[in-house]
Structure formats: C-alpha cells, structure tokens
Amino acid sequence: MEHQAKKKFGQNFLTDTNLLKKIVDSANIKDKNVLEIGPGLGALTQFLTVQSKKYLAYEIDLSLVDTLKKFESEKAQFIFKDFMEDDVTKTLLNYFQNEEVHLVGNLPYYITTPIIFEFLKYDHLKTATIMVQKEVGDRIISDRNLKTYNGFSAILQYYTKVSRVVNVNRKMFNPVPKVDSMVVKLEKIDRRLPKEQEILYEKIVKSAFMHKRKTMVNNLSETFNIPKIELQQFLNKLGFKETARAEELSVEDFILITKSFNY
Numbered sequence: 001m002e003h004q005a006k007k008k009f010g011q012n013f014l015t016d017t018n019l020l021k022k023i024v025d026s027a028n029i030k031d032k033n034v035l036e037i038g039p040g041l042g043a044l045t046q047f048l049t050v051q052s053k054k055y056l057a058y059e060i061d062l063s064l065v066d067t068l069k070k071f072e073s074e075k076a077q078f079i080f081k082d083f084m085e086d087d088v089t090k091t092l093l094n095y096f097q098n099e100e101v102h103l104v105g106n107l108p109y110y111i112t113t114p115i116i117f118e119f120l121k122y123d124h125l126k127t128a129t130i131m132v133q134k135e136v137g138d139r140i141i142s143d144r145n146l147k148t149y150n151g152f153s154a155i156l157q158y159y160t161k162v163s164r165v166v167n168v169n170r171k172m173f174n175p176v177p178k179v180d181s182m183v184v185k186l187e188k189i190d191r192r193l194p195k196e197q198e199i200l201y202e203k204i205v206k207s208a209f210m211h212k213r214k215t216m217v218n219n220l221s222e223t224f225n226i227p228k229i230e231l232q233q234f235l236n237k238l239g240f241k242e243t244a245r246a247e248e249l250s251v252e253d254f255i256l257i258t259k260s261f262n263y
C-alpha cells in the first residue's frame, strides 16, 4: 500500500535523484559514520547506508518500519522513536563509541532548531548536512549587515563553518509544502576558547541582539547591569563606535569583546 504522508510528522518526501546525490555528495560521508534523522521512505537512506562506514537513523513513524527494514544490515540500524525523546548522546556513544559521526537529514521543520542544538552539544558529531526551511537557512548562513543576521547566525557561526549547499524549490517535495527550502552544511570549528568563555560569548550575543533597534551599549548595559559610560569606553578601546549595533558585528568582533569582557 502506498504511504500516506503525515503532516504532523513534517513528512515531505524527496524523489529527485540529482538532488539526492547532491546532498549525499556534499555530506562527504564515504566510509564515515552517519546519523540520519527522519529517513522517511529511504530517499537519502539508499545512498547513505551503502556509502557509510556505519549508519544509524531515527524515524518516528512506525508505519515506515517495513519500508526501512530493507536497508537494515549489520552496519545500518534504525531506531523507531522520537529523536527528541531519546538520550541521543548515550545512544550515539553506544553505537559509534568514541568515533566521529556525521549528521545528514531532510529534517522535519518543526524540530530543526532543537536538532541543531543537539548537534552542537555532542562533540563527536562533526558535520551536519541538513535540509532546512529557506528562511532558517538564510539566517544560518547570513553575514553581518544583512536583514537575516541575528543572534542565531552569530552563535551558530561561532561553533561551525556554515555554507549553503543548494536552494530547494518547494515543488521538489511530495507533497508540496508551503515553504521553500535550503540544504546547508555545518562543520564544527574548534575555536579553543574555554567553556566559560563560550557561555559568556552566547550571553553577550543574545544580549546584543535582544532589542534590535537599541545599540550594543544599551542592550549590554541592561543585561549585565553595567553603567553605559563604562561600556562606551570599553567598546571604544576595542575599536568599536559607541553607537555600534549588534548586526554590524562579525563573529570575530563578538569573540574579541568576549575575551576582554571583565564584568
């Protein structure tokens, strides 16, 4: 019986072989360990299970068990469970031990952000090649001074090198969703800042973007309870104008601020 796509699980399936190959090629997973989220009918799975060293997938939809079982082998396993409900770190450690793992997936959009944060959290996950909603993709890859640049861009680009693989028109999916998509690749960068500084970096970025129309000085002063005059002098010393706004600052600028931030 043909599978009826389930909206509640964000099911929009891909069929175009050229696009599928482009995603798999850009993921660059030959003989590497792969984690797929949402294999669906197996569009990407058919390539990933063959090319990878070892493969693991999470699929929430139990009606796909029979369809996906045919890809199962000694090196390819499926977990039929909500990705968000599992202790993913523990499962990955068990399955792949301490080896590097690469995330690939045409993700269900309703959990894109938690999946990205799960990817950032687990050190052994080194790259993520993922389909996201176009608007989210624009934020992920955004440079400063663009309307799309926000705290999410600056935090993600601290931890990863981001790139666009391809824009994907909504018509490429079945059923056709309401939005266009983009495949992005995230590759972890080790910036070698101590954990406390990374936490501070995130706090500074979130604060800086808190009220879009306010200056850095005003936003930081509110969050950290520092007199504005002090913050003005601090930013000037680092070479920034006191009128600077978050959207003008690069990831490197935020790193510089974090490293000197002694409040």
Ligand SMILES: C[S@@+](CC[C@H](N)C(=O)[O-])C[C@H]1O[C@@H](n2cnc3c(N)ncnc32)[C@H](O)[C@@H]1O
Residues within 6 Å of the ligand: 009, 010, 011, 012, 013, 014, 015, 037, 038, 039, 040, 041, 042, 043, 044, 058, 059, 060, 061, 081, 082, 083, 084, 105, 106, 107, 108, 109, 111
């Ligand atoms: C956009 S579809 C992609 C399907 C397939 N990879 C493709 O490209 O055609 C998203 C898939 O994620 C699955 N899914 C949705 N929520 C999930 C969750 N919380 N955990 C695991 N899988 C989930 C859906 O059932 C569906 O198969």
